[in-house]
Amino acid sequence: MRSPTPRTDPVSAFGPTVFEIGRRSLIRIVRMPAILVPTIVMPVFFVIGFTGSFEGVTRIEGFPTEDFINWVGPYALVQTAAFAGIGAAGTMATDLDNGFIDRLLVAPIRRSAIIFGPLAYTAMRALIPITLVLLLSIPQGGSLPGGLLGLFIAVVGGMGGALMLGSMGLAVVLRIGHIRAMAIVQIVAFAFLFPSIGQVPLPLLSGWLHTVARFNPATNLIRMTRQGFIGDVSWAETWPGLLVIAIGLGVFTGWARYELDQRAP
Amino acid sequence: MTATLARARWRVGVEQAGALVTRSVVNTWRQPGSWIPSIVFPLMMAAVYSAQFERAIDLPGFPDVDSFVQFILPASILQGISFNAGEAGTELALDIESGFFDRLIASPVARQSILIGRMGGGAVFSGGLAAALMVVFALVGAPIEGGIVSAVAIVLIAAWLSLAIGGFSIAVALRTGSSEATQSLFPLTFMMIFVSSAFFPTGLMSGWYQSVAEVNPFTLIVDPTRRLALDGFSFADFGRALFWSGVVASVSLSLAYRMYLGRLRRS
Numbered sequence: 433m434r435s436p437t438p439r440t441d442p443v444s445a446f447g448p449t450v451f452e453i454g455r456r457s458l459i460r461i462v463r464m465p466a467i468l469v470p471t472i473v474m475p476v477f478f479v480i481g482f483t484g485s486f487e488g489v490t491r492i493e494g495f496p497t498e499d500f501i502n503w504v505g506p507y508a509l510v511q512t513a514a515f516a517g518i519g520a521a522g523t524m525a526t527d528l529d530n531g532f533i534d535r536l537l538v539a540p541i542r543r544s545a546i547i548f549g550p551l552a553y554t555a556m557r558a559l560i561p562i563t564l565v566l567l568l569s570i571p572q573g574g575s576l577p578g579g580l581l582g583l584f585i586a587v588v589g590g591m592g593g594a595l596m597l598g599s600m601g602l603a604v605v606l607r608i609g610h611i612r613a614m615a616i617v618q619i620v621a622f623a624f625l626f627p628s629i630g631q632v633p634l635p636l637l638s639g640w641l642h643t644v645a646r647f648n649p650a651t652n653l654i655r656m657t658r659q660g661f662i663g664d665v666s667w668a669e670t671w672p673g674l675l676v677i678a679i680g681l682g683v684f685t686g687w688a689r690y691e692l693d694q695r696a697p
Numbered sequence: 698m699t700a701t702l703a704r705a706r707w708r709v710g711v712e713q714a715g716a717l718v719t720r721s722v723v724n725t726w727r728q729p730g731s732w733i734p735s736i737v738f739p740l741m742m743a744a745v746y747s748a749q750f751e752r753a754i755d756l757p758g759f760p761d762v763d764s765f766v767q768f769i770l771p772a773s774i775l776q777g778i779s780f781n782a783g784e785a786g787t788e789l790a791l792d793i794e795s796g797f798f799d800r801l802i803a804s805p806v807a808r809q810s811i812l813i814g815r816m817g818g819g820a821v822f823s824g825g826l827a828a829a830l831m832v833v834f835a836l837v838g839a840p841i842e843g844g845i846v847s848a849v850a851i852v853l854i855a856a857w858l859s860l861a862i863g864g865f866s867i868a869v870a871l872r873t874g875s876s877e878a879t880q881s882l883f884p885l886t887f888m889m890i891f892v893s894s895a896f897f898p899t900g901l902m903s904g905w906y907q908s909v910a911e912v913n914p915f916t917l918i919v920d921p922t923r924r925l926a927l928d929g930f931s932f933a934d935f936g937r938a939l940f941w942s943g944v945v946a947s948v949s950l951s952l953a954y955r956m957y958l959g960r961l962r963r964s
Contacts, residue, residue: 477888489750
């Protein structure tokens with residue numbers, strides 16, 4: 433007599449499902465390396481382009497560092513990781529087109545795994561620009577006075593930005609059902625990251641930009657990510673960034689889950 | 698008899714090119730999604746950069762300007778043109794994808810008119826775009842100091858430069874026949890603009906980046922154009938901007954024409 437097939441509880445299958453969905457997206461990268469080109473080119477461009485073009489601004493009185501790479505490197509890290517995160521939306525759009533998401537929706541798995549699978553892939557994908565920016569910063573004269581803790585916080589900041597934008601991308605793709613959602617999320621990302629303290633510190637910003645950057649959540653995220661590059665890590669500069677990540681992730685993953693439920697049969 | 702026939706052909710070719718230029722301009726105008734970013738994106742960058750780098754204009758070595766907005770005007774025009782010129786290639790690729798290009802080839806249209814029509818349309822639109830951007834900048838307090846003559850000169854440079862930049866996107870469109878591949882060219886153009894004096898003076902850069910930026914053709918075009926806007930009209934600056942745009946155009950248009958002949962052979 434054969435022993436009964438062990439039944440996998442949907443709840444206990446959450447982790448493996450997330451892992452498999454994430455792994456599936458990673459295999460896509462191996463099969464279509466071209467989709468990684470922007471993820472690799474952007475960090476190179478941001479680090480070299482921003483540093484080369486605007487390094488003169490460090491001569492303005494009151495600029496917090498003499499090496500512009502220490503200022504702009506973390507900004508490039510957050511920006512490129514965030515844009516890499518939007519790639520999760522591309523994967524979701526493709527899977528919506530080919531019917532894979534419909535099959536997952538009727539499969540005996542937890543629906544949140546359909547959201548967290550692409551996000552796991554996002555986290556892996558974000559490591560590419562984060563690593564590239566950190567490596568490219570060294571020959572540009574970058575330093576890390578904040579030590580290992582500063583490095584860890586920078587990685588958390590980059591990863592947080594990627595996951596936030598990734599989950600926003602998932603929500604918008606599930607809402608629109610089209611790859612054009614990526615363009616919308618890219619514009620939103622740009623609209624948040626650009627008017628912030630990315631390139632120039634708050635006291636040196638003038639007019640409307642000073643006000644916008646002051647209340648822009650991206651400012652807190654960049655400030656948290658940057659602190660280890662220009663000095664010691666402090667809780668005062670860390671918690672606002674962590675709060676932005678927590679709220680962003682909570683809101684956007686919740687929204688993505690809601691949109692997914694709307695698509696369920 | 699032969700001379701009369703040749704003249705008639707030449708005239709028909711010009712008329713056909715004119716009709717295709719008009720089609721291209723009308724086609725672009727009817728799709729605001731294709732030209733609104735050419736205005737909005739440069740203006741947005743100008744607004745943010747001017748608020749970020751306003752204090753930089755006091756740095757030693759920075760050109761004599763009243764505001765950063767005034768400094769960034771040529772960069773904004775260049776950005777708008779590069780968007781628009783890229784769009785000309787994308788539109789051609791869409792014509793190829795939709796089969797309109799093949800129908801044109803099969804019709805009794807002069808071969809050169811097809812290419813001239815598409816590129817001419819982009820140039821006319823870029824000239825208009827430059828004029829529109831100059832009006833917006835004037836409204837926010839950065840008028841063209843050189844007056845109407847400099848403004849007209851900048852419009853002409855913009856149209857000519859549009860042909861130069863557009864030639865590359867047209868070449869990619871003709872080679873690949875893919876709108877997606879043609880669009881992917883835009884980041885490269887953006888990088889070329891970034892590594893120039895468009896957004897920041899090369900005198901405040903250093904090392905190899907400064908060396909590259911100083912010999913970048915976009916620097917050689919932007920600097921005289923900026924002087925036309927800030928200091929007034931001079932034939933020397935107008936000529937320099939046209940000359941270096943012509944150098945870029947000679948490369949891009951040769952490439953585009955070569956790809957065009959290749960596609961005609963394949964068609």
